[in-house]
Every structure is written in structure tokens, then in C-alpha cells.
Amino acid sequence: MEKINRFIAVLEAKYRKKTKKSRSLYDRAQKVMVRGGSHTLRLWAPYPFFMARAKGPYVCDIDGNTYIDYWQGHYANILGHNPAVLKKEFERFDPEGGSLHTGFEGESQVRLAELLLKQLGYRDYKVRFTTSGTLATMYAVMLAQAHTGRQGILKIGGGWHGASPYLLKAVKYYPKRGFVQGESAGVPEGILRNTHATRFDDPDDLEKIVRAKGDKLACFILEPFLGVGGFLAASKEYLQRARRLTEEYGIILIFDEIISGFRFCPSGIQKLYGIEPDLSTFGKLIGGGHAVSAVAGRAEILDGSRAKSKQRVLFEGGTFSSHPQYMRAGYVMLKYLVEHAATVYPRLALAGDLLRKRVEDVFVAEGIEARCTGYGNAVIRGSSLYMVNFPLKKMDYESAEDVWNPATSNMRLKEEILKLALLTEDIHVVHGGGAISTAHEDRHLDRTVAGYAEAARLFKKYLF
Numbered sequence: 001m002e003k004i005n006r007f008i009a010v011l012e013a014k015y016r017k018k019t020k021k022s023r024s025l026y027d028r029a030q031k032v033m034v035r036g037g038s039h040t041l042r043l044w045a046p047y048p049f050f051m052a053r054a055k056g057p058y059v060c061d062i063d064g065n066t067y068i069d070y071w072q073g074h075y076a077n078i079l080g081h082n083p084a085v086l087k088k089e090f091e092r093f094d095p096e097g098g099s100l101h102t103g104f105e106g107e108s109q110v111r112l113a114e115l116l117l118k119q120l121g122y123r124d125y126k127v128r129f130t131t132s133g134t135l136a137t138m139y140a141v142m143l144a145q146a147h148t149g150r151q152g153i154l155k156i157g158g159g160w161h162g163a164s165p166y167l168l169k170a171v172k173y174y175p176k177r178g179f180v181q182g183e184s185a186g187v188p189e190g191i192l193r194n195t196h197a198t199r200f201d202d203p204d205d206l207e208k209i210v211r212a213k214g215d216k217l218a219c220f221i222l223e224p225f226l227g228v229g230g231f232l233a234a235s236k237e238y239l240q241r242a243r244r245l246t247e248e249y250g251i252i253l254i255f256d257e258i259i260s261g262f263r264f265c266p267s268g269i270q271k272l273y274g275i276e277p278d279l280s281t282f283g284k285l286i287g288g289g290h291a292v293s294a295v296a297g298r299a300e301i302l303d304g305s306r307a308k309s310k311q312r313v314l315f316e317g318g319t320f321s322s323h324p325q326y327m328r329a330g331y332v333m334l335k336y337l338v339e340h341a342a343t344v345y346p347r348l349a350l351a352g353d354l355l356r357k358r359v360e361d362v363f364v365a366e367g368i369e370a371r372c373t374g375y376g377n378a379v380i381r382g383s384s385l386y387m388v389n390f391p392l393k394k395m396d397y398e399s400a401e402d403v404w405n406p407a408t409s410n411m412r413l414k415e416e417i418l419k420l421a422l423l424t425e426d427i428h429v430v431h432g433g434g435a436i437s438t439a440h441e442d443r444h445l446d447r448t449v450a451g452y453a454e455a456a457r458l459f460k461k462y463l464f
Ligand SMILES: Cc1ncc(COP(=O)(O)O)c(C=O)c1O
Pocket: 074, 131, 132, 133, 134, 135, 137, 160, 161, 162, 163, 223, 227, 228, 256, 257, 258, 259, 283, 284
């Protein structure tokens, strides 16, 4: 403990020296905002830097520091911050008054819906837009409940689907108990009782739960590529088993593609697996950096939100639903990805594979075991997402339990100390890594590896 605290003090001193203006803004923010900000992940210790502007791979703070950023708008940016293709569009759009909120239906949402459904390529599918991933997954669950007349929800232990009461269970890992608790006050008892968790990519565990509770389950919601739970790709066999079992029991299969949608190919990752879920949720990059999310799926389920439906879900829409600027941005972004798929995706996959390997190597060079997650598999040829983990014993990272159990992986090193060490190297990561964008060129990746190498050297000097 002594050693760790001394090391943190050294890192903090360096960080404080270069972020004095951020420190005083943070003091001001704390007086008026809960914990001094609006998102827990942005409020790291000892205090966050405050952003002045961002471009491509870079984010600049109000103290004049420039960081290479792998958070990239909560993984929403695949072309980097403020990409030229979007800026150009808005210069054209703004003079027409197009970006102000209108409160009417507009053409760009139709274009975005058409493109999204074309890329999914199913028959009898529809889409409804809303404004956050949280809302999209919440509505997907409610539609599944209405369609099946059941209340039960099955999710992945460690799966994060946003902060609606429906899905705030089995998110955080509790030593001894694992992913079983409801993590938030205010979630109705009934929801907690009816929500169950299964281990990611474990077909036998899934089969056991479905055979036991299947006739009470409305839906099974999961990310085919587990996101915040650990950046892990499901095997094809697992998703096939999930599809078979859910069909057998009449359970609605929901793929939450809020991170994976359009990140691995110009569609949902489901197309790579060749598995068609009943409902899918999209968000993050489908809005080109704006608040857009979508529930897409079988029309007969989505039609549950129609006025005439017997089991009606009041998925009515909100003030900012299909905001014209957001829809325009989303359309431009998806169109770009569809048209440039042949270059964007192989490049990102290769960059991810190289970066993960090189990061592991710089730690090995100092005699420290570091393991990246985010690798592809037989279906997904590489990925642009990565986390860095520090195993406390010999192990493979296969599910969220492996990634988030403090008894097997060193959480403090990953979440707190590596973050601070890299900030002093002008690199910004979350969970040890993040998302590579097309704006991250070789020189940025080389600089990043050098930053990790320096962090590894300091780890060795102070901790090992
Ligand atoms: C897989 C997944 N689903 C849902 C959400 C919630 O999205 P939002 O933050 O837009 O509410 C997130 C957010 O990180 C996510 O990663």
C-alpha cells in the first residue's frame, strides 16, 4: 500500500502541475454540480481535465495540453473528433437554419431509417429513433414484455445497457457474490425479482437458466461483442444456441449493438455472425456524435407502440427525437461508412491488433503481465476496441467475471494508476484503453506505445 500511495503521489504531482486551470474550474464545478460534473467516468481522480476543443485523435484541455484520446466520445466516434465529412455538411446546413430544433418530422430521419434497415437487410423490419442508448434498450425490453405478455428479463452478468430501471441489475461485480445485485436504489422490487443474469459466452449456463425460467422470460438482451463488460467477442456457437433457445421458448432476442453497430462492419455485428435477432438497439456512432439511438426489429413487435395495439407500449417519442441536425449527422456518418467500408474496417482491425500486441509487449519487457481484451475471433477479424488488464494469476479473459473480479485482476492498476500514468504522457484512456478511430495514424499509435512503455517502466520502478 505504501508503495502504491507513493507512486500515485508522484503521478498526481506531475498531473497537477500541468492542469492548474482545470483544477480551479473543477473547484467551481463542484460547488454547483454533483461531484463536479455530469458523468462518473469523466470524473477521475484526483480531478478531470476540462476540455477546450477536440479534433481527430486529439483532445486539448483548457491548460493547453494536447492528449491523444482513446475515449473518443464514449466510443461514439469512429472517424475521430469533429471529422471533416461532418463539418462540411454542417457548414452547408447551418445557413439554411437547418440545425435549429423544429419539432416536425423531416426527410433526413427517413433517409437514416432507410439506410439503417437496408444495411440490416431483413424483411419486415422497422425502426424508431430516440435520443439515448438507455431509452432504446428500455423500450426494447418493454416491447418484448408487451409482445410476450411476460415480465422476466435475462441479461449478461456485467452487461451495461444504460441506466433505465429495467437493466440496472448485474452490472457491477461484487467480490464474493459476483454479478447478482441490483446496483441502484429506486429500482422497483418487481423488476429486480424478475431480472436474471447469465455468464457471457457460456452456452451451458444459458441453457440451464432458460430451461428453468424460459416460460417466464420476455427477453434475452446481450451484446454480441461485450462492451464495458470487457470488450469480448461471443463465439458463433454461443449466439446460435441463444437464437435456438429463445425461439424454442418464445423469448425475444435483443442484440444491444449500441457499441458494436457499424464499428466492425457497415451494419450490425449480427451480420458477421449471420444471426438475426428479434430486436436490435443502436446508438453512439449512428448519430455522428449526436444524441441518436434506435430500436430496430420485427415490425410486428415494434408495432406494439401503435395506438391500436392491445398491449400498447407508450414509445411515443420525446422533444428531441429525430432532431434534424442529429438525423443529418447520422445519415452522413452511416453513408460515409457504407461507401468507405473497404478501407475503414480492415484498417481499424489491423491497427487494433497491432496496438494490443505492442502494448502487451512493452509490459512484458518490464516483466509485468498485461493482457489486452478486444481481440477478434473466427467471426470478427480484429477490432478497434481494447482494454488493458493486469491478471493476478494465470488466466484467460473470457467473460465479464474475469475482467472485473478484483481477486483475479488488479483493478487499481488498470482503472486508476495506468490512467494517471498515461495522462502524464499526454494520452487519455478509459479502462486502460478505448477505441481507435481512422484519425489515429501510425505516428499517433507509435507515440501511444511509447507512452505505455514509459508507464510500464514506472510501474516496474515503483511497484514491482
Ligand atoms: C451497450 C450499451 N448499451 C446502452 C448504453 C447506454 O447508452 P447511453 O449512454 O446513450 O444512454 C451504452 C452506453 O455506454 C452501451 O455501451
